Amino acid sequence: MIANYGFKDGSGDWYVVIDTDKCNGCGKCQEVCPPRILEVGPDEIDIFREGSVASVKHEERKKVRYSCAPCRPGYGEQPPPCVGACEPKAISHSDGWKRLYGHK
Amino acid sequence: MIVAGIDVGGKNIHIVVKKDGQILGKTTGSTGIKKEEVVGQLYDEVLKKAGLARKDVERVVATGSAAKRVAFANGAIPDVAADAKGVIKLIPSARTVIDVGAEEGRSIKVSPEGKVLDFAINEKCAAGTGTFVEAMSRALEVSVDEMSKISLQSTQTLSINAQCAVFGESEVVSLIHQKTPKRDIARAVMNAIAGRIASVARIVGLEKDVVMVGGMAKNAGFIDSLKKNIEMDVLVPADPDYMGALGAAEAAIAGVYTD
Amino acid sequence: MAEVKTQEFWRWPETNWVNPDIDWKNGKLITAGVDVGSVSTQAVIMVDGELYAYGNTRTGSDSPNSARKGMGFALEKSDIKIDNIDYCIGTGYGRVNVPMAQQSITEISCHARGANFMYGPEVRTVMDMGGQDCKAINVDGRGKVLNFIMNDKCAAGTGRGMEVFADLIRVPVWEIGPRSFQISKQPPVISSTCVVFAKSEVVGLLESGMPENEIMAAYCSAMAHRIMELLNRLGVKEKFVITGGIAKNEGVVKRLEKELGIKTAERVWYKKEYIDRKYPFDTQLAGGIGAALFGQALLKMGNAKSARKA
Numbered sequence: 327m328i329a330n331y332g333f334k335d336g337s338g339d340w341y342v343v344i345d346t347d348k349c350n351g352c353g354k355c356q357e358v359c360p361p362r363i364l365e366v367g368p369d370e371i372d373i374f375r376e377g378s379v380a381s382v383k384h385e386e387r388k389k390v391r392y393s394c395a396p397c398r399p400g401y402g403e404q405p406p407p408c409v410g411a412c413e414p415k416a417i418s419h420s421d422g423w424k425r426l427y428g429h430k
Numbered sequence: 431m432i433v434a435g436i437d438v439g440g441k442n443i444h445i446v447v448k449k450d451g452q453i454l455g456k457t458t459g460s461t462g463i464k465k466e467e468v469v470g471q472l473y474d475e476v477l478k479k480a481g482l483a484r485k486d487v488e489r490v491v492a493t494g495s496a497a498k499r500v501a502f503a504n505g506a507i508p509d510v511a512a513d514a515k516g517v518i519k520l521i522p523s524a525r526t527v528i529d530v531g532a533e534e535g536r537s538i539k540v541s542p543e544g545k546v547l548d549f550a551i552n553e554k555c556a557a558g559t560g561t562f563v564e565a566m567s568r569a570l571e572v573s574v575d576e577m578s579k580i581s582l583q584s585t586q587t588l589s590i591n592a593q594c595a596v597f598g599e600s601e602v603v604s605l606i607h608q609k610t611p612k613r614d615i616a617r618a619v620m621n622a623i624a625g626r627i628a629s630v631a632r633i634v635g636l637e638k639d640v641v642m643v644g645g646m647a648k649n650a651g652f653i654d655s656l657k658k659n660i661e662m663d664v665l666v667p668a669d670p671d672y673m674g675a676l677g678a679a680e681a682a683i684a685g686v687y688t689d
Numbered sequence: 690m691a692e693v694k695t696q697e698f699w700r701w702p703e704t705n706w707v708n709p710d711i712d713w714k715n716g717k718l719i720t721a722g723v724d725v726g727s728v729s730t731q732a733v734i735m736v737d738g739e740l741y742a743y744g745n746t747r748t749g750s751d752s753p754n755s756a757r758k759g760m761g762f763a764l765e766k767s768d769i770k771i772d773n774i775d776y777c778i779g780t781g782y783g784r785v786n787v788p789m790a791q792q793s794i795t796e797i798s799c800h801a802r803g804a805n806f807m808y809g810p811e812v813r814t815v816m817d818m819g820g821q822d823c824k825a826i827n828v829d830g831r832g833k834v835l836n837f838i839m840n841d842k843c844a845a846g847t848g849r850g851m852e853v854f855a856d857l858i859r860v861p862v863w864e865i866g867p868r869s870f871q872i873s874k875q876p877p878v879i880s881s882t883c884v885v886f887a888k889s890e891v892v893g894l895l896e897s898g899m900p901e902n903e904i905m906a907a908y909c910s911a912m913a914h915r916i917m918e919l920l921n922r923l924g925v926k927e928k929f930v931i932t933g934g935i936a937k938n939e940g941v942v943k944r945l946e947k948e949l950g951i952k953t954a955e956r957v958w959y960k961k962e963y964i965d966r967k968y969p970f971d972t973q974l975a976g977g978i979g980a981a982l983f984g985q986a987l988l989k990m991g992n993a994k995s996a997r998k999a
Contacts, residue, residue, distance in 0.1 A: 327834055333842035334919055335594075336554030336882030341838070341922075371798050371834050373983070388593045388842040392629035420922075427550050427633050463893050533886065555843070556885035565885065595885045596844035596853060597821060607750060 327372060330420070331382035332390040338422035340391035342382050342408075346371075348416035351378030355408035355417055361386075361393040364408060380417065394419060401428025432482065433489045435678030436469060436503065437512065438496040441532035441560075442645070443469055444675040445476050447487070448683070455480035456672055465499040473502075489682040493674050495533065505687035509674060510538050510549045516677030517641050518544030520667045525637040528656075528664075529673065530627055530646035532560040537631040550633040556595040558626045560645045563652070565595045566619040569602040570612055574649065577616045581651035584617030598622070616651065624655035631660070641665045643673040705744040706969055707766040711736050713773065718988055719997070720776045721763075722799065722980025723756050723790060725783030728820020728848055729934065730759035733977030734774065738985055740963070742767055745973055748820075752783030760789060772998035776984035780976050782821065782841075791996050794983055796976050797826055797837050803979030804930050805832025807970070809959030813926035816916065817975065818935035820848040823916065825923045832979070838923045844884040846915035848934050851941075853884050854908050857891055858901060866940035869905040876903040879911040887911065909940035916941070917948040930954045936972035 332341035346369060356364040363386035369375040386393060397406035399419035404410065408417050432454070437444040438461060447455040457476040462468050477483060484502070492500035493512035500506075507515075509529070517524045518540060527538040535552035552558035556565070567577045588610065592598040598619075605615050631640075640662055646652055647670035657664050667673065681687045713719060716736035724731045726748055734742040744762030748755040756779065760771065771777075771789050779787030780799040787793065796817075804815040810830040817824050822841035826834055844850050855862045876899065881887040887908070894904050929951050935941055936956065946952050956972060958964050987993035 328836035330836070330838035330922070333593075333840045334846075334915075334922075335840075335843035336845065336886075337552070339922060370795050371837070373794060373798065385591070387839075388591070392626060395629060395633050463896065554881070554883055554886070556883050561885055593842050594844050595883075596849055597842075604750060 329371065329381065331387050332420070333388060337391075338426050339420040340394075340422040341420040342390055342394065343418045343420065344380055345416045346375075346379045348414040349379045350414055350416075351380065352413070353378075353380070354411040354413075355380055358407035358411045360396065360407065363390065363393045391422065395423060395427065398423065398428070400424030431488045431683065432486055433491070433679050433682035434473070434487050435512070435675040435680070435682060436473065436490060436492045436494075436500050437672075437674035437678060438465060438469060438492065438494040438499055439531050439533065439674075440495050442671070443472055444672050445472055446672055446675040446679045447476055447480055447482070448679045450683075454482070456669070456675070458671065461496065465496050466501060469500055470502075489685070491678040491682040491687045493678040504682070505689045507678060507681045507687045509534075510536060510546050512674040512677030512681065513643060514538055514540040514546050514677065515544045515680040516673035516675075517643060517667070518542075519676065519680055521639065521641055521665060523639045524641040524665070526631065526634065526640045528627060528631050528640065528642050529644040530559060530642075531644040531671075532564075535559055535627055535630060537627075537634050539634040539637070548634045550630050552626070552630045557593055557598070558623065558630065562595045562598065562623050563619065563646070563649065565599050566602050569599045570606070570615060572612065572616075577619070578649045578651035580613040581616035581620045582654060584613045586614050587621075588614055588618045590618045590622040593626070617655070620649075620651045620655040621659070624652060624659045628656060628659045636660055636662060638662060639665050641667065643667065643670040645671045647671070703746045703762070704969070704971065705742070705762045705765055707742045708740060708968065710966060711739060711741050713741060713767065713769045718985050719769070719774050720981045720984030720988070721760070721774045721778070721789075722977040722982075722984065723759060723777065723779050723787045724781040724796065724799065724976035724980060725752050725756050725759070725779065725787060726781045726819045726976075727822070729973060730755045730781070730783075731974050731977040732756070732759035732763040733974055733981050734763055734769065735978070735981040735985065738982065740968065740978065742769070743971070743974055743977065745971060748783070752786035753788045755783065756787040756789065770999065775995040775997045776988050776993055777996070778980040778984045780980040782819075791993065792987075794980060797824060797839065798834060799976045799979030799983065800824070800932055801826050801828045801834045801979065802832040802982050803975030803977070804828070804932055806978050806982060807932075807958065807975055808928065808930045808954050811928040812930050812954070814920070814923070814929045815975075816920060816929070816931045817933040818846070818848055818916070818931075819933050820852075823847050823919060825920050827923060827926065836923060838919060840919060845882045845887070846912060846919065850884045850912060851935070851938065853888060854891065857888055858895070858904065860901070860905070863937065865905050865909065866938040866942075868902045869909045869940035870943075872900070872902045872906050874903070876907040878914065879907050882915060905940060909938070910944050912941050913944035913948055916945055920949065925949055925951055927951055928954045932972045932975035934973055
């Protein structure tokens with residue numbers, strides 16, 4: 327399952343995208359996320375799935391634009407820490423940050 | 431040489447008339463719907479007060495979201511360039527300029543010469559603009575000035591979870607129903623928008639001196655929240671909402687603008 | 690037929706209904722789903738996986754009381770009591786505060802399953818617009834979520850966006866759809882996404898003398914466009930269905946279909962008996978139905994214990 331956590335408003339698409347088919351619940355993304363917006367726990371969407379998956383904390387979903395901005399998703403020299411730490415490549419970002427801020 | 435800088439924002443127009451180092455006149459008014467007419471009227475008014483006529487002004491440079499509506503301008507410059515030029519003139523130590531108006535917020539990294547090195551914009555969403563503060567003040571049934579004052583007297587911290595002016599209004603209404611003191615709600619509103627603006631500012635980096643301009647700079651409660659959020663001092667020039675127009679006037683003097 | 694209880698001017702009417710063809714006392718598993726949304730609350734009771742009763746009410750300022758009110762309204766025309774219910778699941782914005790629920794499940798899962806029940810196993814994309822959010826879900830034939838996207842941060846493209854507009858032009862929400870088609874020419878679309886800025890645009894249009902119906906057309910087109918942008922990120926597949934209050938707004942639905950080039954499924958029950966017996970089809974029930982079905986599944990699988998007291 328592809329989970330898009332975040333929002334869309336007049337300024338763009340601001341989503342942290344987690345592919346739960348790839349996510350193995352290892353929790354590395356949660357550890358390295360500077361604003362600590364990620365958590366790992368039972369899959370709350372597929373309630374019959376066993377094992378843990380990563381997700382964005384509920385109270386953080388409306389603020390991902392601001393929380394993720396310092397990590398420069400899509401336009402920094404390095405990928406954001408969560409993307410770098412994820413071996414199965416389960417986590418990524420939408421293009422809002424690249425479109426609006428990556429104009430250098 | 432006499433020049434004029436005209437900043438046509440979504441909500442307000444600001445005009446500055448300058449001769450060399452001196453400001454001969456300045457004025458502000460609501461942009462309204464018939465923008466060209468209003469700009470013309472305000473321009474003629476400020477010139478009349480300064481004892482001038484249109485022909486006395488050698489160059490007119492426009493800026494702002496509706497800069498195109500200044501039909502008689504010689505040229506225009508982008509808002510971020512106007513802000514940078516205007517602020518550096520008044521505060522040479524400025525390195526970060528944060529401009530929040532009624533409809534847009536922006537953060538600009540400036541060089542000592544007043545050039546724009548980088549910028550980030552908060553646009554098309556009322557939650558990062560003066561409109562948010564206005565909407566919340568309506569829900570609180572106080573003026574924006576009153577809301578700013580009482581926010582400084584807040585004794586308890588709460589947060590507004592909504593990141594939208596429309597949903598924020600409902601949240602404020604619920605808080606009022608729960609008998610939350612208005613001063614604490616006011617403070618929460620200031621903290622909420624200061625947080626969003628600080629986040630956008632961090633994208634370009636917060637290097638001192640941090641200067642706040644635009645309509646929001648006149649809101650002392652907001653400035654206080656911003657300072658606490660970024661843990662840095664924030665300088666506010668006199669007439670902070672005129673910075674765009676001032677910068678446009680400086681561009682006129684320097685002859686640096688696009689036709 | 691469902692009875693209309695109260696009618697507030699700018700809001701959809703409150704309704705409730707009991708299935709005349711089911712005697713709950715003969716049922717083996719009675720489960721309930723309470724969907725407490727930010728604007729409306731639906732309580733649904735199912736007996737052995739069949740729709741038995743529902744109440745559709747306006748959410749108040751307090752989630753627990755809204756849940757009680759919705760449930761009370763659902764039980765009103767039957768002699769069934771809360772104590773007779775085996776398992777109740779809360780969903781929606783206020784799901785953790787549903788006093789009579791044994792568990793809560795997100796509305797994404799519940800809408801997916803509910804849409805599968807209401808519209809059938811051919812459903813592949815579900816779009817739900819509630820009072821304060823908009824979500825799009827791709828599902829498989831059993832109503833399992835394959836991917837989803839949600840927005841509950843921004844009022845644009847939510848029920849609130851339409852309500853703000855209705856309040857501004859002082860026209861009941863349910864009239865906007867039909868009137869938006871009674872126009873002689875297509876107006877330009879409202880350019881602002883943000884509801885607050887769109888309001889100023891609308892004020893400008895009103896002052897310029899644009900006919901009201903044209904303004905409604907402009908606004909509905911803008912909203913349809915926002916939804917399309919959200920949906921395109923997900924990828925829409927047929928059978929495409931819309932749940933939630935917005936499904937009742939033809940002004941937005943028809944324009945969305947046109948933008949996507951895909952028609953939404955007809956708003957009728959998948960189960961033929963329900964159609965034949967003329968059971969009311971309320972698109973706002975999807976969340977509550979899905980929740981009640983999850984309750985049944987959990988009990989059947991032994992993952993949950995019956996909470997029935999009588």
